[in-house]
Amino acid sequence: MKGKVTTIKIVGPAGLGIKTSGLLLSHILLEQGYSVHDYSEYPSLIRGGHNTYQLSFSSTEVKAPFYQVNLLFSLAKNHFQPHLAEMKSKSLIFSDEQNPKVKYLPLEKLAKKAGNPVFKNTICLGVAVFLLDLNYSKSQKTLKNFFPKKVKENLKAFQLGYEYASKNYSSLKLKIDRLKNKKGLTFNDGNEAFGWGFLKGRGDFYAAYPMTPSTGTLHFLAAKAKEYKINVRHAEDEIGVANMAAGAAFAGARSAVGTSGGGFALMSECISFCGITEIGMVFYLVQRVGPATGMPTWTAQGDLLFYVFSGHGEFPKIVLAPGDQEESFEFGWKALNLAENLQTPIIVISDKFLGESSKTTPDFNQEKPTINRGKLLDKKIFKGFARYETKYACGRSYRTIPGVKGGEFLANSYEHDKQGFSTEDPQKATQMMEKRMRKLKTALRITPKPQLYGPKNYQRLIISWGSTKGPILEAMKLAGDQKLAFLQIRTLWPLHSEVKKLINQAKKIIIIENNQTSQLTTLLKAQFDFKPTKKILKFNGRPFFPEELYEQFK
Template structure:
């Protein structure tokens, strides 16, 4: 198996760490590598401790690795926080206090200011990885325009590497297929667009804000309306009103904002309004840790809203699924006229990959059959009160039971439209890993690197609600069942046990705001 190389850049907010990382990702992409990236940052505009890391290889990479091959600190005293991620071969660079001192401040002074630190770093890394120098410079020119100082900064970093370092051994990239780089928020945005989204409404809330930015930036090209109202209650209400008027509508939020939207979810269910709720998870409760990751809102999503009614909860595990489920969620919301919750997390929403360019794909649109107000031949009232099929309020025993049954009857048809589970690996194995969402990448990367991979299979559940009861047959066919989740209580296990008979023999749970890395998951699986 070809080697996976991991590069990490660290420093305070405001020094262009993410910019340098994304430029590096573009160079790697155009050099024919597969890549995954991941960023960590506090809720600060300046200062603090930020990181960007990217793992790449000539073969598919499913997630970022924890152990680092090249580490560059853009300021003093940042690399010390990451010593557990270093091997004996890790190259560590920092100004004045690194294992290899690089005179970043001196070089920046010659160029005109500390703003060029990140571009110098990109030059150094490009040399160390033996990337095509002219290709890297052409990407810089596209990004910075005619700013020759940034090109000079890149040259300075590259030259310093030539004079002071040896290149590290890497496999040469050779993938010629055109790929685009995007994060999970953008993938969802493209999916919604391809399903003919008319209106997107959001109040900024990390880590879902990127979807708001993406759709706002492209609203003219996509021919849609993007609205940023005063709060999350207004967000859900505007989207539901738009759905009533015939628009295909979606909203974006995280846990605290979603909490404010749950009354409107019940309204959607009662009135028959199809709205997509994009819920990107972060650690809670309350404000929690806004810029970190978690899978703590699964049960909240499944049980959101008061009363009994059908809803759909989908959980993509990677960027392709984020795109596909963006389309699917909007189509299902409009086919069944119910709320659909698209459940992501910070790890997927804000991390990037390079995948096959789908931006020219044809639209996939499933239309709604609901009556639009103003049509001359039909009358329809949209009512939050219990009502008959025309929308007139009712309270009679037989009538109200009939309407409740009509709503719940949708569940059987919905189940036919839900995405099937994915079973990876050896289906005759003794051990089965069961998980959902963004843990998919870490599990696949772990199994690929394990010598005893044939001992394991991996079941990825993608349609979280309604959940297929046949899932229990797959799980119970294995003698050892291992649960892997990014939460403290094993919410998938609780959900499964509420619907079927399953027992897990081992639980691997992580709830410190960080995603799983293959190195630690491998150790836990073999423990």
């Protein structure tokens, strides 16, 4: 069947190479032309606990990982137990133990034969490649590229797994979609995708302090800094991070910071500073479960209102939420353009599920986005230049950067006049507040519009934002309902008028969010009269899976 999705999961304690082998299996599938979406769960520790890596693949695009598992590999005894609910009647569990629920796979013995007990994970790969009937030599080649060290031992383990499976499991082979001569595909998680967007959008200053689940972007950009000749800085704390990036933006950088909710709490005074000084920079915020330290390695959409209303005082702020890895790339470069164009802080919201899950994507390295630097005078000024000129209807005034003769001005955290000098004059203060806020209206013309999926003559409308996009689209495919559509709000602040229009056309409204209080409902209610028929909310650290949403759509 075309479009049939197969899901494989590897589980066990931390430190057994679960994610490594899972990623390798994903790459084996990608290089043989399959579309893959992965998802991994891990506790906030380095050894022990219970880690999982799962991947869903198909011959057509997979937009979300699925809940129901076809093949499960348990790398240690009993680790399959928490996953029994994910099994279908024909699903298979492989583990090195005697139990009626599992197929016995002597991992310990085979790993010893391969030369090292750490190769249990690679043995499972050999078994998987046999059961999926994938190309053996192509798979070997992928493995070689993936493990430049210990190639020999890994190849041996892979072969032992494959041979054991062909002797013992030949009747268990899975029926999957077959592909002909498809070329290899690229694979990126949301954090890497944002990083590519930053690089291709000519971002040249990135600062961060490590905080799960945003750290992937810091690692990605730090590794590319030399090649792209950009500044990537790990600062002393998130306060330093934000202020440093603001200083760089003032000096002319296309600048961004990355963190999660807790780190952004420390940055919120700086976002206000950027608001009044009209310093455009990007805040990439990858949510996890709060409050406080919460569940650091789990997903949530609990910071929406915090981000939209962050910072003391009133100033224009743009909040974008990519729904998948492609949009994480797109909003990465677009946010840099918006920051310079609107000269105000731009927030890009992601979360653990989107930031750390990988998906088949276009090769972002080949993309060439348009660069827009807005009203920048980087060589010389015109007569009568004033940095904070209030006469423009769009709210945007011309800006200079240090080094430009005659363009000297003060970026002032105090309220100021056109030149930037402090003022407490009531008329000037009003003019300046209004000047800045007019940029919000300008933003409506240039920020990503809401996106409608499904029939135009819908009766039921799903409304959501961010990483729920993939699971919703997959669930809609399962439902096949001709009267069900999905409205993805891509710019959460300011809200486009289309949102209201499209909502008003629906008979029934379903809100879907990874939070407890349905923050999107609160946000929409503040704008117009609005009452959702149903709210589907999940706030236990886990993303939505297509199957559970499909059940709710019935």
